[in-house]
Amino acid sequence: MPDLAMPWDRARALAAGVSAMPGTERVLLAEAAGRVLAAPLRAAVPAPAFDTAAMDGFAVAGPGPWRIGGRVLAGGPGWVGELAEGEAVEIATGAIVPATAEAVLPYEECQVDGDLVRGARKTKDHIRRAGEDARPGDELVPAGRIVTAAVLGAAAQAGAGELTVHRRPSVAVLVTGDEVVTSGLPGPGQVRDALSPIVTALVTRAGGQPVAYHHLRDGAGLLRTAIETTDAEVVVVTGSSSAGAADHLGPVLSGLGARRLVDGVRCRPGHPQALAVTADGRWVVGLPGNPFAGLVAGLTILEPLVASLAGRSLPAPATLPVFGAGRPYPDGVRLAPVEVSGGQARILPGARAGSLRAAAMADAVAVLEPDWVTGSSAAVLPVP
Numbered sequence: 001m002p003d004l005a006m007p008w009d010r011a012r013a014l015a016a017g018v019s020a021m022p023g024t025e026r027v028l029l030a031e032a033a034g035r036v037l038a039a040p041l042r043a044a045v046p047a048p049a050f051d052t053a054a055m056d057g058f059a060v061a062g063p064g065p066w067r068i069g070g071r072v073l074a075g076g077p078g079w080v081g082e083l084a085e086g087e088a089v090e091i092a093t094g095a096i097v098p099a100t101a102e103a104v105l106p107y108e109e110c111q112v113d114g115d116l117v118r119g120a121r122k123t124k125d126h127i128r129r130a131g132e133d134a135r136p137g138d139e140l141v142p143a144g145r146i147v148t149a150a151v152l153g154a155a156a157q158a159g160a161g162e163l164t165v166h167r168r169p170s171v172a173v174l175v176t177g178d179e180v181v182t183s184g185l186p187g188p189g190q191v192r193d194a195l196s197p198i199v200t201a202l203v204t205r206a207g208g209q210p211v212a213y214h215h216l217r218d219g220a221g222l223l224r225t226a227i228e229t230t231d232a233e234v235v236v237v238t239g240s241s242s243a244g245a246a247d248h249l250g251p252v253l254s255g256l257g258a259r260r261l262v263d264g265v266r267c268r269p270g271h272p273q274a275l276a277v278t279a280d281g282r283w284v285v286g287l288p289g290n291p292f293a294g295l296v297a298g299l300t301i302l303e304p305l306v307a308s309l310a311g312r313s314l315p316a317p318a319t320l321p322v323f324g325a326g327r328p329y330p331d332g333v334r335l336a337p338v339e340v341s342g343g344q345a346r347i348l349p350g351a352r353a354g355s356l357r358a359a360a361m362a363d364a365v366a367v368l369e370p371d372w373v374t375g376s377s378a379a380v381l382p383v384p
Contacts, residue, residue: 005263005264011301014275015305016307023167026162029155029160037163038143041140041151041154043138044160046131048130048133050097056092056093057106058089059083059088060087060105061102066086066116068088071090072095072096072097074094082098084100101127105117134158169209170233171234174230174237178218182196182215199302202303206303206307208234219248223237235283235285237286238289239288247272253274253284256278262276266329267296270296270353273288273300324336324338333370336365337366339361340364345380
């Protein structure tokens with residue numbers, strides 16, 4: 001049979017370029033961290049909402065010295081009336097500045113003698129004027145930005161209680177294999193499921209939501225039924241993606257009439273990975289059953305796919321000098337676990353498709369091109 005495998009960078013770009021999105025929803029600020037804005041964040045109130053003191057000190061009017069007439073604290077009532085020239089009120093940071101105050105003299109820049117305060121007014125008046133940061137209707141953050149801690153703070157400051165975000169794509173995980181156990185210690189001829197936790201970490205980092213986990217014994221009918229009956233927008237099948245007697249994903253996808261977008265990738269490990277879309281618009285991702293190969297495939301097509309569905313733009317991988325005893329793959333790329341320090345990466349020894357020991361110590365996975373030699377640069381993908 002002809003090798004339909006595509007180059008690694010093309011497969012990753014294809015997965016990152018899907019355009020369908022699961023829709024939008026309004027969520028409370030407490031639920032919005034890490035989501036992607038589907039509509040701009042706009043100010044509902046001016047920021048600041050009133051003229052406010054930027055320093056602890058004295059609000060003054062006219063030239064000094066100034067006679068102290070009272071005190072204004074943050075959260076308390078504003079000063080009643082106006083300050084005449086030569087008058088001052090003691091004021092706390094965040095308090096409402098009297099209407100006719102011209103500046104706030106910080107404590108450290110003035111001297112108090114009884115009810116008089118003296119000091120030199122400087123260029124900076126230490127007053128934050130109402131609306132100087134934003135006015136109602138101003139766009140504060142554009143759509144498409146990830147909701148960070150700063151975005152949440154800006155939203156609260158601007159009077160927003162909810163944000164419009166892209167809905168997180170739902171992901172179902174189908175773990176295949178008679179030899180796989182999902183809990184406890186594996187017995188003779190058994191292996192523990194290591195891919196579900198990997199998939200969970202990748203999906204979560206990409207902005208998706210794992211909603212179901214199912215362990216399936218080997219069998220084309222069982223796999224087809226599980227794919228057909230899930231409500232998730234993305235179905236991840238671990239194992240069953242190669243060409244062995246127990247690998248049923250390819251025939252099942254053909255039987256479902258699914259459109260195959262990726263049918264193998266020119267990389268080691270992780271070659272037998274797949275990406276398809278069913279007739280009803282659900283995505284199916286096939287990951288090889290070997291754990292490190294599955295991690296590589298997850299970084300290649302699963303994470304970019306979920307990120308795109310969640311409305312995220314996948315950042316370009318960093319490029320660093322990579323040192324160590326790597327073995328380039330002449331027909332594609334070799335992905336190797338690396339530790340990153342001091343602006344360079346070093347390959348960790350002992351990486352194998354079926355082992356996660358080296359990957360568990362890695363900061364990233366380096367993408368080694370066929371012409372890579374130690375010390376030359378390579379793209380690096382951080383592991384979740």
